[in-house]
Amino acid sequence: MQISSAWAQTETRLTWLDNRFRVDPAIEQISFIVTREQPSQSVVLVAPDGRKYYANRHSKTMSWYTDNGMDIVSINHPMAGPWQALGKVSANNGIRFISNIQLQAETLPSQLYQTEVLKFSAQLTQNEQPLLLRDFLDRVQLKVIFYPLTSILSNQSNQSNQSNESAPIEVGQFSDDGQKYDEVAGDGIFTVALNVDVEPGKYRVEIASINGVFKRVVEQTVLVYPTPIITSFVQSHQPLTPHSVDIETKADQILAGSLAAYLVVKQPQQKPTIIQQSSHLQQSHLVLSWPNDGQIGKAWWRGWAYVTDLLTQRELVFRLPQQNYTQVAAVAADLSSSLVQQQLKQQLIVHHEQQQQRLFWVVVTNIVIIISVLVVLLIWRRKRVVQSDLIVPK
Missing domain, CATH: 2.60.40.2550 (Immunoglobulin-like)
Known part of the structure; x- marks a missing residue:
């Protein structure tokens, strides 16, 4: 334990009719606890030399706390001699003072x-x-x-x-x-x-x-x-795939095999559940998982991680702050799958139409070519016939 100061230790209860009390010269600091009758205002402290001190006007060597029915006044190096508290001091509790408190x-x-x-x-x-x-x-x-x-x-x-x-x-x-x-x-x-x-x-x-x-x-x-642990969360979007939290420790700072973790998980329409796990010998990370139960809604997880410092062997505790996420249900996944199938089907239809268009133009092109060839052949044949008719017989 570390001590802030050393003071002589005394608690005294005073109930004198004139509310006077004496401070010894050896006291370095003193706290007056004055209990008042109700209703009443804060007391006035009168020092041995006649100076008066008030709750809202006092020496810099004083700290004054007041609430309903009580004044607590602490004084550094108080003047030795008789002090007096003026006010409606309670006859039952009177004035108490404690000196030389240690923190x-x-x-x-x-x-x-x-x-x-x-x-x-x-x-x-x-x-x-x-x-x-x-x-x-x-x-x-x-x-x-x-x-x-x-x-x-x-x-x-x-x-x-x-x-x-x-x-x-x-x-x-x-x-x-x-x-x-x-x-x-x-x-x-x-x-x-x-x-x-x-x-x-x-x-x-x-x-x-x-x-x-x-x-x-x-x-x-x-x-x-910097924190010697690294935490990552992987959210599932499929009913058969669990959510998971991966906790990894830094090998140069944390003793291998000392990692343990505790999670509280709250899924939609479910009570919070606890997941606990510890690492095996020489293991430097843990994976804690829980199922995606197919319910739509807001969910969260939070927890603690426990490890041992490699250098000092000090046991360390780390809070894993709450992480919120929205859980996707199986219906939503089916809808997503159906949308993908529709998109694929549409792509197939478009592709089929494009093939049909290409086939059409191939056929048209071939027909044009065939017709062109036939036309050329007919023209050529006709020219032959004409030339034959022009020959003069011998």
Whole structure:
């Protein structure tokens, strides 16, 4: 676990009639939790030197969170001595303060993969134990933010590369509700399913509280590499041919034989079905298929792929996002086949007509030739007869 700071750990409940409390000189940061009667406005804090602070007007060293019935004020390096909260402070809950909170977070792997999903936890602690003050924790929002880092080579000098940050990308919010990846609700351990859906590159990662209850940040630097799996979907257009998803891993990054996959498939007029499969030894890809059931309509599939990193032996999980498609039924295929047959038949008719036309012109040509020959023969014969009649007898 990585610790953002170390503060002295104390929680105190105060119910003095004048709502006064004393801050010890050793305290570096303190959070006041003031429960108010309803209806009421936010309290006014009075420092030992008489300065007054308000929810909408306070020192830069303060962060002030207010909602119905409660104020949470965090102060860095508070002035030592007696403080006072002026307002309708609840006689039952009074004023509580906790000091020197620690924000701890797991250390991210230095090498992440694009589209990878991993379980990641953080917690607030006191005396190295989870902080369980629900009034405080219920108003804490912890987020994971990726800040892209790019290198800029200076052309003006021989200095080394300087770092420049692009727009931040929020990739997850922690929860402590016992849902999804969170194991136990209300145990002070916040969990997030970290979806590394960012472009490959170098990032500065912040685990931060951003809602004003208190300001704490844990920073890490990671490298995001291109995803080591390639997924392709082949849709069937024939009833006897199944749909299929091919998942292939990169041999230089993923341990052979470690691939397993889980798909949820929803076809028209059917309940979702689950398809699971794992690779054999030395196998680097899987093909998961399901039948084209001949129903027309919209369909989809989504799932998960599980592999082992070859270099670090780290178990990796990749979400296969939902892919929608329209399924073509057998009737539509028959219609398509009938259309093709009609086109072929039409082509045959046209071809037959063309042959008939060619035959017709061949016959006509032959007849013309025969007639021409006969005409020539008749002319020639007549000339012979004429010449014979002109001969004088001896």
